[in-house]
Amino acid sequence: MRTEYKSVKVELEDGIFWLTLNRPEARNALDANMLHEIDAAIQEAEAHKDVKVIVIQGAGEKSFAAGADIRQLNERDPLEALVPGMQGVYSKIESCTKVTIAAVRGFALGGGCELAMACDIRLATKNAKFGLPELNLGIVPAAGGTQRLSRMVGKGRALDMILTGKIIDGEEAERIGLVSYFVEEEALQEKIQEVAEQTLKKGPVAVMLAKRAVHKGYDIDTDTALWMEKLSQAVAFGTEDKHEGTLAFLEKRQAEFRNR
Numbered sequence: 001m002r003t004e005y006k007s008v009k010v011e012l013e014d015g016i017f018w019l020t021l022n023r024p025e026a027r028n029a030l031d032a033n034m035l036h037e038i039d040a041a042i043q044e045a046e047a048h049k050d051v052k053v054i055v056i057q058g059a060g061e062k063s064f065a066a067g068a069d070i071r072q073l074n075e076r077d078p079l080e081a082l083v084p085g086m087q088g089v090y091s092k093i094e095s096c097t098k099v100t101i102a103a104v105r106g107f108a109l110g111g112g113c114e115l116a117m118a119c120d121i122r123l124a125t126k127n128a129k130f131g132l133p134e135l136n137l138g139i140v141p142a143a144g145g146t147q148r149l150s151r152m153v154g155k156g157r158a159l160d161m162i163l164t165g166k167i168i169d170g171e172e173a174e175r176i177g178l179v180s181y182f183v184e185e186e187a188l189q190e191k192i193q194e195v196a197e198q199t200l201k202k203g204p205v206a207v208m209l210a211k212r213a214v215h216k217g218y219d220i221d222t223d224t225a226l227w228m229e230k231l232s233q234a235v236a237f238g239t240e241d242k243h244e245g246t247l248a249f250l251e252k253r254q255a256e257f258r259n260r
Contacts, residue, residue, distance in 0.1 A: 007034035009059070010041050015052040016196050017045040017098070020059050027066035028058040030086065030111045038115075039089045046096055049259070052204060053196045054096065056119060057103040058112075061185075064104040064128070065112030086111055086143040090118035094144075094215060097208040099199040103192050104128045104170065105185065114143040117152065120211065121195060122179040124170030125188050130178060131167035151218070153177050203241040204259040209233075 009020040019041050021028040028034075045051045058064040093100055093115070102108075102116035104124040109131050116122050116130070124130070132141040132149065140146065141162060150158035153176045160166065174182035183191045199207070209232040217225030236242050241257045248255035 005037045005041065007031070008037045008041055010044070012048070012051060015050060015200050017041075017048070017051045017054045019045070019054060019056045021057070021065050022059045024058075024060035024062070027063035027107060028060075028112070029066050030115070035086055035089055039092065042089070042092055042096060045098060051098055052200050053099045053101060055101045055103060055192055055196060056093075056115065057192075058106065061105055061127070063106040063112070064102070064108040065115055066107045067110030067112050067133075086114070090114060090144050093118040095212075097204075097211070099196075099207060099211075101192065101195060103188060104130070104179070105188060109167070110134055110141065110145075111143050114141060114145045114148070117148040117178075118144060121181075122173075123181045123183060123188065123191055123195065124173050124179040125183060125185045126170050127185065128170035128173065128179075129167050130170075130173050131165065132162050133165040133167070135162065136165050149178070201254070203236075203239075203245055203255070203257045205239050205241050206236050206245075209236055 005022075007021070007023055009018075009022045011018045019038070021030075021034065021038075023029060023031075023034060042054070045054050099121070100119040102119040102122045104116055104122060105128055107129045108116050108124075109129065110133060113130050113132055132145045134141045134145070141149075146158070146162065149161065152158075153161075157176055161168070168176075168178075170179065170182050173179040181191060181195065213225075213229045213232045217228050220228075240260050241255075244257060245255045
């Protein structure tokens with residue numbers, strides 16, 4: 001990793017790109033500089049051929065990300081809300097070709113909750129706290145919160161969380177479908193590694209195509225989405241990885257995918 005960061009830390013180890021939000025003294029609040037660095041780190045990971053999985057976590061045990069920097073929010077005018085900003089960064093994370101995992105301990109509020117929702121897979125501990133309290137500030141969840149939350153947990157639960165500003169723990173988040181895995185605090189790192197290693201074994205081209213089919217097909221009619229799925233499979237059928245994956249299965253060995 002060549003880029004120097006101040007608000008985040010990055011590390012590449014065995015195909016896993018660890019992206020740590022590193023403002024523990026501010027509960028990893030998402031100020032403009034941190035968002036810029038998250039954006040840069042995601043682009044760096046996307047371009048790196050050895051990166052297969054991106055894990056996003058918060059430094060310290062108190063917060064994943066406590067939301068946007070309120071002082072900066074206070075100074076923004078209407079036109080600033082129209083630039084891509086946080087929503088644009090999170091859309092890049094969602095459309096990233098790599099598998100993205102959010103590991104949540106402590107607060108994931110507002111923009112922090114929306115960051116976790118932009119990832120493919122979410123893990124949370126008992127002390128995780130999820131919520132979209134933006135209405136308390138006279139603003140709306142505008143980094144994907146109104147859309148991603150309703151798609152994950154249903155419109156009724158999403159409206160309840162948004163309109164009341166309620167905060168839920170990791171166990172409830174798993175129960176309603178907001179997170180994929182609920183684990184005890186001491187087991188979090190082991191579970192992250194386990195989930196990451198499971199995805200590392202998959203064909204990279206197939207991962208990219210499957211993600212695209214799910215995200216792009218979700219909001220269109222079923223027939224069109226199924227055609228998109230079929231076209232994705234046609235692309236996969238033409239790859240060297242498909243030949244290697246099927247041959248490895250027949251030969252009862254681990255596939256050695258080459259991302260082509």
